[in-house]
Amino acid sequence: MAERRRDALQFPESEREFLEPHLPPKHRADDNTSRVFTTLTFATSLDSSLALSPGTQTLLSGPQSKAMTHYLRSRHQAILVGVGTAIADNPSLNCRIEGVGGYGGDGLEGQPRPIVLDPNLRWDFSSDSKVLALAADGRGRAPYVICAKHPSDLKRVLLEQRGGKFITLNISDTGPSKGKLDWTDILQALRDHGVQSVMVEGGGAVINNLLQPHYATLIDSVIVTIAPTWLGQGGVVVSPPRRCSADGTPVPAARLRDVRWHPFGEDVVLCGKLQ
Numbered sequence: 001m002a003e004r005r006r007d008a009l010q011f012p013e014s015e016r017e018f019l020e021p022h023l024p025p026k027h028r029a030d031d032n033t034s035r036v037f038t039t040l041t042f043a044t045s046l047d048s049s050l051a052l053s054p055g056t057q058t059l060l061s062g063p064q065s066k067a068m069t070h071y072l073r074s075r076h077q078a079i080l081v082g083v084g085t086a087i088a089d090n091p092s093l094n095c096r097i098e099g100v101g102g103y104g105g106d107g108l109e110g111q112p113r114p115i116v117l118d119p120n121l122r123w124d125f126s127s128d129s130k131v132l133a134l135a136a137d138g139r140g141r142a143p144y145v146i147c148a149k150h151p152s153d154l155k156r157v158l159l160e161q162r163g164g165k166f167i168t169l170n171i172s173d174t175g176p177s178k179g180k181l182d183w184t185d186i187l188q189a190l191r192d193h194g195v196q197s198v199m200v201e202g203g204g205a206v207i208n209n210l211l212q213p214h215y216a217t218l219i220d221s222v223i224v225t226i227a228p229t230w231l232g233q234g235g236v237v238v239s240p241p242r243r244c245s246a247d248g249t250p251v252p253a254a255r256l257r258d259v260r261w262h263p264f265g266e267d268v269v270l271c272g273k274l275q
C-alpha cells in the first residue's frame, strides 16, 4: 500500500448505499457490453447556475458533497468536461478519495480517465496544466481530448508521453448537435477506447446539449448537488432548449423519475433517471 496523503477525502460507507442504485455496475475485464454507462452529474445553485459567470470557477459543493463527487469519480472509468470548463477551471479531474491510486492506493486504481470535448483545439494545455501535472505525479490519468481538427505534434507528443491521446471525430452536420460533436459518436468513441462508464460533469453548454430528448436514452443516471445559494443573473445556467407540443404550447424540457434526495451537510443530492 502506498503512503497515506493528508489531502485525501473521506466518504463514509454509510453514505454509499444511497448512491449504489444510481452507479454503474462494478466492471469486469471480460465485460463486453456495447453501451457506455453514462451519468450526468454537476453541482448547481438554487437558480440553476453552475458558476458566477462564464470563464470562472465557483465553489458550490460543501465538503461532504465534494467527497460524494469524488466517490462518484472513483466509480466511473472516465470523467468528461467541455473545453469551456477545461479553460475556465484548469481542473484536476482526478479522484482524491482515500484509498484510490495516488491517495493511499496502488497504481492508478480507481482513477478516472479525464475526457475533454475540444472540437476546435482551443485548450492550450501544457505540462503545468493540473491534469497533466497530476498524471506525471501518479495521482491521475492523462486526458483523452476529443477533437475535430488535426492537433500539433507538440501537443500530441505531450499528451502521449503522459498516457493520454487525441481522438478525432467529425463535427455533426445534422440533428441536435449540428455544428458540435454528437453524443452518439462521443460515447461510441469512448467505448472503442475501452471506456465502459463515464460521468459527464459539465459545463453549461455540454449539459444543456446532452439534456435534449434525442439523447435521453443515452443517460443512465442523473446525480445533482444543490447548494443553498443563489448565484444571481449572468451565471452559467443549466437550462436545456425549450420544447413545445405539436400545437406550439411549451412543455417541460426534461423531467426525472425514480427520484431520491439525500442531504450532505448543507447541500442536498438528487438522484434520478430521465423519463
Ligand SMILES: NC(=O)C1=CN([C@@H]2O[C@H](COP(=O)(O)OP(=O)(O)OC[C@H]3O[C@@H](n4cnc5c(N)ncnc54)[C@H](OP(=O)(O)O)[C@@H]3O)[C@@H](O)[C@H]2O)C=CC1
Binding pocket: 041, 042, 043, 044, 049, 050, 051, 053, 054, 055, 056, 057, 058, 060, 081, 082, 083, 084, 085, 086, 088, 089, 117, 118, 119, 120, 121, 122, 177, 180, 181, 182, 183, 201, 202, 203, 204, 205, 206, 207, 209, 210, 236
Ligand atoms: N458546478 C459544476 O458542477 C460545474 C461547473 N462548471 C462551470 O461551467 C463553466 C463552463 O461551461 P461552458 O462555458 O458552458 O463550457 P463547457 O465546459 O460546457 O464547454 C463547451 C464547449 O464544449 C465544446 N463542445 C463539443 N461538443 C459539444 C456538445 N455536444 N455540446 C456542447 N459543447 C460541446 C464546444 O467547444 P467549441 O465552442 O470549440 O465548439 C463548446 O463551446 C465554467 O465556469 C465551469 O466552472 C463546469 C463543470 C461542472
Ligand SMILES: Nc1nc(O)c(N)c(N[C@@H]2O[C@H](COP(=O)(O)O)[C@@H](O)[C@H]2O)n1
Binding pocket: 042, 043, 057, 058, 059, 060, 061, 065, 066, 069, 081, 085, 086, 089, 090, 091, 092, 093, 094, 201, 202, 225
Ligand atoms: N461537484 C462540483 N462542485 C462544485 O462546486 C464545482 N465547482 C464542481 N466543478 C467541477 O469539478 C471540477 C473541478 O474539480 P477538480 O479540480 O477536478 O477536482 C470542475 O472543472 C468541474 O467539472 N463540481
